[in-house]
Each structure stands twice: as structure tokens, then as C-alpha cells.
Amino acid sequence: MAKPKVAFYWCASCGGCEESIIDLAENILKVIEAVEFVIFPVAMDFKMKDVEALHDREIAVSFINGGIRTEEQEHMAKLLRKKSGIVVAYGACAHLGGTPGLANFFNRDMIFDYVYRKAPSVENPHNITPKPRTAVKQGDLTLPKFYDTVFTLDQVIDVDYYLPGCAPPPDLIMKAIEAILSGNLPPKGSVLAPDKSLCHTCKRKPTKPEKAIIKEIRRVHEVLLDPDRCFLDQGIICMGPATRDGCGERCINANMPCRGCFGSTSRVEDQGAKFLSALASVIDANDENEIRKITASIVDPAGVFYFYSLPASMLRRRRNIANE
């Protein structure tokens, strides 16, 4: 029997998700033995036309990482959807928008203005910025259009499963691949990770505050972090209460608070709002001035609470600036 065809593709991402497949170590050999790759930009030389040449649904499964922020990414996502039986949103950026999704606090003009004009390392005397079309004497040069807003993969195409994480951990990747190859699949729309919060399995949970005790919010570089005590108990923002379990507490074990890359559990629609609520309930102040003071000590609440999930949030983007 022919091996099932598999696509691996990147959109607005850092490349770490594609690397995570390589990080499967010797398990990668099992994967290579079982499947035939049809596109895999980080590792193999296939082109868009190779995908176009396939029949509809000929690819058994496409793992797509990255959010969607250009015309080309939208096109590739739609092409892969058409050619695939199953599409998996692979990693935090495809699932929730990820850190590139923080660009939704800006728009294209603001981003281009900084990146191509204002950034300290840029010299651009002719004021050149990317344009979808540029006429030169040999003809027209084109670039994909850059959107004002980053989208999650499921805001652009129909998605069957979600593999969360920045990047997804090897055990969950292997489990997902095995489930797909054996046809032993959970209901469509499932996030392929446990449906409980990170605090549930965190070894620091015994010291997690149950009542209002925080008088001040501090940042990780301002304190010597206790390696055993719950971060919240140390006045450090940890997204654990609003984040799905399954990563193996990678950050916590490295003595860093959770930033929420697994997204929320199924019972929560907006990860940032859920965390805000959890944080407000452990702040120890009833006096309005004191509350203002503690609130002021949180430098960038939206940026931290939606570190990975801004495009998937209810508000999706900053509203008082131009966006198409």
C-alpha cells in the first residue's frame, strides 16, 4: 500500500514548529518510514506547484503552523485545505495567533514605518517599503499583500484538530501522529492535549494563593525567583490558571512563569479575560487608590495576558487605528 501523504507547512511563524519535528530525535525515523512528505519547507525542496499537482484530498494530513498575515499564506492554507483529508493547526501561532499575533496591537502602516524607517539599525534614504506591485523596466515585480490583522488558521480555513504549544512537545506530536495514522481520532475540533489547567499538574500548586494576598506585581528580572513557590504567591504573573495543561510545565521547571502558549481549556473563550479575573481575585486591596497603584505596577497587561492568543481573543485587535 502507498504511504499516506503528509504536508508540513509554515505561515506566520518562527520556524520552531518545523524544527520540532526534527526534535523528535530517533522517532523521526518512524515517521519518515510511515509517511511520504509532499511539502516540508524547512527540510525538503518542494514547491507550491507540487501541491497544486495533487488531487483534492490526496494528502492524508496537513500540519500547518503559523498564523495568517499575508495573501500568500492565506492562499497556501486554502490550497492545502482543498488537497487534504485532515488539517491540523500545529503550534500556538496556527492555533491562537501566537506571538506574531501581538502585531494586532498595530496595523500594517505602523509596522512598516518602524521596521523600514524608524528601527535604529535601518537606513532607508529612498523610503522604500514593500509594495504588492512594483514596476521595473523588465516588467512588474509582485509581493504578497501584508494584512493589517493576523488571523488564526481556523479564522481562514476549516481546521480538524489543534496541536497546541510553542512549540508542541514531542510526546504530544507523536501521540497525534499515531492517532492519525491509526485512524483512532477524537471528535473533530479537539485540541490534542488534556482539558484541564496547568496549575492542576504543577508541582508548585500547594503554595498557590487561595485568597487575596498580592500587594504588588513584580517582573521576573526584579526578584530572585524562588524555585519551589507558586509564582503568583511571589507576586509574579503566571498564566497557569488560564492555560491548558500538557506541556510538562516546561517553563515552570526552568523557573520561569507560564506565558500561556497552550491556550485555554475548552470552558474558557478568552484566555486573557480569564487570567485577568484570576489575578484580580488574588490582589489584596479594597481601597480604590491602592487598587490603582497595584494596577499601575502591571506594565503591559494586554501584552502579557494575550502573549500567545491575541488574534483568537474576543476583541482580536486594537480598534482605534485604521484596519482593512
Add this chain to the structure above:
Amino acid sequence: MCTGRIDPQFVLKAFEKGADGVLILGCHPGDCHYREGNYNALRRFHLLKKMLDQFGIEDGRFRLDWVSASEAEKFVGVINDMVKKVKALGPLKPAPPLPLSKKKGRGDIQAEAHG
């Protein structure tokens, strides 16, 4: 409903659905039927207000105030003031339409999958 029951997701949902302003009115501090609900609301409010500002949702669009059942005049005053401010700000700009229109949100699909 007690202000302490107001999940920040309710407020975001209202803005998401097109509200141009959200006004939360609760019992005065010390008068909450559930004792501490309005203090919790106050903490959430300040945090949420700071966060909404980063989303470009201006000051006048989100307000928390204390009005008891017997304060008709204050109630009218607060509402009129809120309406005036929101009118001056105009409609809140919506997020762009999604390329794929879905009947269900991501949350609903997950909820279904996990029962």
C-alpha cells in the same frame, strides 16, 4: 446580578458584539448583598480598563459606578453622562471580518468535543 459575578468575558463579549460602551452599576461599597462582590468588581474593573485602553477602547466607553436602588437621581445622572460620552466618541470600530465565516466559535467546537 451582583457586580462580583460579572466575568470580564461578559464585558469583552458586549464590545465584540458591537456595543459602543459598557456601564456596570453596583451597590455601594459595604452594601453588597454578597459582602465582597463589589470590591472584586472594582479590582477587575481597574485592570480591565487599563487593558481595554491597549485595545483602543477609550476611557468613556467603560465605566463602573455605585448606585443603590433608592438613588433615582444619581442613576439618571450616571446614565445621561455615559450616553453623552459614548455619543461624543462615536461608534467603536469593529475588528475586520473573518476570512472564513463560522457558525461556531473555537470555544464552542472544543466544548462539544470534550463534552
